Amino acid sequence: MHIDIITLFPHMFQGPFEEGILRRAREKGLLSIALHDLRAFGVGKHRQVDDVPYGGAPGMLLRPEPIVAAVESILDRPVFRGADTAVEVETLPPIILLTPQGRPLTQAVVKELARHDRLVLICGRYEGVDERVREFLVTDEISIGDYVLSGGELAAMVLVDAVTRVLPGALGYERGAEEDSFASGLLEGPQYTRPPEFRGRQVPDVLLSGHHERIAAWRRDQALKRTRERRPDLLEKRTSSEDPSSGE
């Protein structure tokens, strides 16, 4: 998986991509990330990337030319669907704008993105981007939740982390991602490690029993209970075929 990230703040990405699973995925060659400074594609002597909204409104908008120039330079082909340009959208990697107006990022979306061998991420900034970028350049818009961030950078890091975790071989053990919350449509139940007793609090007996079937049944029960208590909306979304309590 190769991910190109277009941003006004490339330095923001340095810490998160150099630790843990992301670092290992890059070292193993499963993931490569190229950061592209939007400023380098700015207009004129001052490399301008933003301007005031037509019609008057507070704040600044990202202009279309730097963003389009960045994507066309990265992909080395025309990508803007201008009035007189034909673009074969089918042969493009997803060109994704991170914006609170996008479709919500879910584990299903993460898996869908992970099937591509390349992604281009555009981090929105300021009060937004010129509408022609959404209409004629990007192929997808994604949000990471119903709250406002100062820009798409943190959202892009979240997306890259989530996508990397589902790349085959990224975790170093193979069942993890499947058992994570949301992969099954359920929250994970409680987990314990050593010591078996801590300040008078015991690990549940069943987990120490060595009885694999009983342990699996207990975990399913606990996951269902936790999901019912905390995220009943997830249970409603599941199909009955996924429900481990059906058919028992």
Ligand code: 6GU
């Ligand atoms: Cl992708 N961008 C911004 N600016 N805010 C957000 C977001 C994205 N997702 C949730 N809030």
